[in-house]
Structure formats: structure tokens, C-alpha cells
Amino acid sequence: MAAEKSKVLIVGGTGYLGKRLVKASLAAGHQTYVLHRPEIGVDIDKVQLLLSFKHQGAHLLTGSFDDHHSLVNAVKVVDVVICAISGVHIRTHQILLQLKLVHAIKEAGNVKRFLPSEFGTDPAKMDNAMEPGRITFDDKMKVRKAIEEAGIPHTYVSANCFAGYFLGGLCQPGQILPSKDHVVLLGDGNPPAIYVDEDDIAMYTIKAIDDPRTLNKTVYISPPKNILSQRQVVEIWEKLIGKELHKSSISKEEFLAAMKEQDYSEQVGLTHYYHVCYEGCLTNFEIGMEEWKPLNFIRKSTTPPSNNTCAATYNYH
Numbered sequence: 001m002a003a004e005k006s007k008v009l010i011v012g013g014t015g016y017l018g019k020r021l022v023k024a025s026l027a028a029g030h031q032t033y034v035l036h037r038p039e040i041g042v043d044i045d046k047v048q049l050l051l052s053f054k055h056q057g058a059h060l061l062t063g064s065f066d067d068h069h070s071l072v073n074a075v076k077v078v079d080v081v082i083c084a085i086s087g088v089h090i091r092t093h094q095i096l097l098q099l100k101l102v103h104a105i106k107e108a109g110n111v112k113r114f115l116p117s118e119f120g121t122d123p124a125k126m127d128n129a130m131e132p133g134r135i136t137f138d139d140k141m142k143v144r145k146a147i148e149e150a151g152i153p154h155t156y157v158s159a160n161c162f163a164g165y166f167l168g169g170l171c172q173p174g175q176i177l178p179s180k181d182h183v184v185l186l187g188d189g190n191p192p193a194i195y196v197d198e199d200d201i202a203m204y205t206i207k208a209i210d211d212p213r214t215l216n217k218t219v220y221i222s223p224p225k226n227i228l229s230q231r232q233v234v235e236i237w238e239k240l241i242g243k244e245l246h247k248s249s250i251s252k253e254e255f256l257a258a259m260k261e262q263d264y265s266e267q268v269g270l271t272h273y274y275h276v277c278y279e280g281c282l283t284n285f286e287i288g289m290e291e292w293k294p295l296n297f298i299r300k301s302t303t304p305p306s307n308n309t310c311a312a313t314y315n316y317h
């Protein structure tokens with residue numbers, strides 16, 4: 001008889017990635033619980049989103065980061081907790097709130113797997129990241145440290161670049177729609193990065209939760225066909241629209257000087273673009289290939305301009 005699927009609690013299920021995690025968990029047949037906070041007040045869109053989860057079969061649980069017992073009670077109901085709390089400064093950055101969740105998981109004592117809110121660049125590889133953007137990696141590492149000190153079984157998901165943020169604007173910071181005339185290349189536009197459709201990220205995250213090979217490991221979502229330089233992204237778009245874009249380029253010195261003129265939250269995001277697009281930080285290290293495991297799955301990316309079929313795979317170490 002097939003083993004029973006884990007019961008899953010999604011924290012941050014109303015967010016950009018979180019709602020996809022809820023959908024993917026339900027689609028994979030997990031009993032899915034969504035924590036919602038009383039603080040949402042009269043946010044009618046959030047309430048309707050939560051109701052739509054309920055109609056799709058999710059169970060709604062009320063809990064607040066300001067109420068420890070509510071968190072303990074919520075995590076006691078499930079086997080796996082996935083947190084997708086916000087961590088993008090131009091929206092909000094609440095990564096360290098997870099320390100309260102770690103505390104609750106430790107006290108509850110029943111959780112077989114915790115996946116903290118990561119889903120980006122592996123923070124363990126970003127020791128030398130620049131200010132002010134390094135706060136994202138530093139805070140995610142603080143959460144990892146708390147998880148490991150508490151002895152909580154975990155999986156970290158390094159999902160590389162969300163396609164919606166990066167591909168939509170042809171890897172130009174501050175743009176999420178592709179231009180039909182002109183593109184600014186970051187430097188020579190050649191360092192490769194890894195762009196992953198957010199629905200795919202959610203699906204692979206859910207695939208990892210009951211997989212014994214990913215226990216206490218980092219999963220890298222890096223489908224080989226999604227490893228592209230900015231120039232290659234632009235080429236795909238040019239083929240789609242049947243037109244060559246006018247190209248200019250911004251040197252790293254100009255990029256860094258312009259960054260200093262921006263406000264703090266913009267600077268955090270721009271630092272991340274710098275590491276990804278000028279330094280190639282997503283592809284400049286080796287992943288333990290001895291355990292490479294292709295998943296038998298082909299998915300068509302829906303995010304423009306990447307209409308190529310992605311053979312999705314994950315690596316873990």
C-alpha cells in the first residue's frame with residue numbers, strides 16, 4: 001500500500017509564491033492547511049483568496065506570529081511546514097519572523113520536515129555579498145542556524161530567479177514587461193543565470209517534502225534549459241516578436257553608482273541583480289553531481305518570453 005502523503009501547512013499562503021505552493025500541494029494530493037493571520041482585517045482580496053483555497057479543499061487555520069500558542073497549535077496538526085513569508089524588500093521583508101515559527105515547531109515536536117522561506121539564491125554561497133542586499137542572505141542564514149540548533153528536520157529550496165521578476169523585463173531591474181524596442185544589457189550580458197517558472201518552483205518544492213533524499217539537504221531547482229545569459233533571454237524574445245531590439249549596456253561601475261542614488265529597498269534588490277547578472281553568482285559553483293536526479297517531468301513555461309520547453313530537474317546536496 002502506498003505510504004500516506006504528509007499533511008502540509010503553508011505559512012504565507014496568501015503571498016506571491018505561497019498561493020502557488022497551496023495549489024501545488026492540493027494538486028499533489030496532500031491534505032493542505034493554510035495559516036492565515038487575524039491581522040488581515042478587511043483585506044477583501046485576501047479573504048477571497050483564502051475562500052478559494054477552501055473551495056479547492058484546503059483547511060484554513062488561524063494563527064498569528066504574535067501568538068506563540070496559535071503557531072504551536074497550527075503546526076501540531078501537520079507533518080510538514082512550508083513557510084513562504086515575504087522576503088523582498090520592495091514588498092516587505094519578514095524573514096526573521098520565522099524564528100518564532102522555529103520556536104513553535106521545536107515546542108510542538110511533531111514536524112517531520114520544515115522548509116523555511118528561501119526560494120532564491122543559496123544564502124550559504126553568499127558570504128561575500130554586498131551591502132545592503134546581503135541582509136536577505138544573512139537573515140536566511142540566521143533562520144537556518146536556528147533550525148539546525150533546534151534539531152528540526154528540514155529542506156532548503158534554492159529556486160534561483162523567479163521567472164516573473166527577471167524574464168518578464170528581459171533581466172532589467174525595475175521592469176517586468178518586455179520592451180519591443182530597446183534593452184539595456186547588464187555589462188556584456190553574458191553571465192548565465194537560472195530562471196524558473198514560479199509554478200514549477202512550487203511543484204518541485206512539494207515533490208521534495210516526502211523525498212528522503214532531500215532530508216536536511218539543499219535542493220537546487222536548476223533545469224538545464226533554463227540556464228541562460230541575458231543575451232540569450234533577449235534572443236528568445238527577439239525570435240518571438242520577429243524583431244531585433246536596439247541594445248545598450250550599463251557597465252558595472254555605472255550600475256553601482258546609479259544604485260547608490262536609490263532608496264534602501266531598491267538598493268537591496270539591485271544588489272541581488274548585480275550578483276546574479278554581473279558576477280554570475282547562481283552558476284559559479286559546483287553542485288554535488290554524484291546525486292544528480294532528473295525528474296521524469298516536462299513542463300512548458302508560461303512566463304514570457306521563455307516559451308521554450310523546460311526539462312525540469314533538481315539537484316540536491
Ligand SMILES: NC(=O)c1ccc[n+]([C@@H]2O[C@H](COP(=O)([O-])OP(=O)(O)OC[C@H]3O[C@@H](n4cnc5c(N)ncnc54)[C@H](OP(=O)(O)O)[C@@H]3O)[C@@H](O)[C@H]2O)c1
Pocket residue numbers: 011012013014015016017018037040046065084085086087088091092094097117118119120121159160161162163165
Ligand atoms: N528568487 C527570486 O527571484 C525571488 C523573488 C521573490 C521572492 N523570493 C523569495 O520567496 C519567498 C516568498 O516571497 P514572496 O514574494 O512570495 O512573499 P510575499 O508575496 O511578499 O508575502 C508572502 C506572505 O508573507 C506574509 N506576511 C507578510 N508580513 C507578515 C507578517 N508581519 N506576519 C505574518 N505574515 C506576513 C503575507 O501574509 P498576508 O497575506 O497575511 O499579509 C504573505 O502571505 C521569500 O523568501 C523571498 O525572498 C525569491
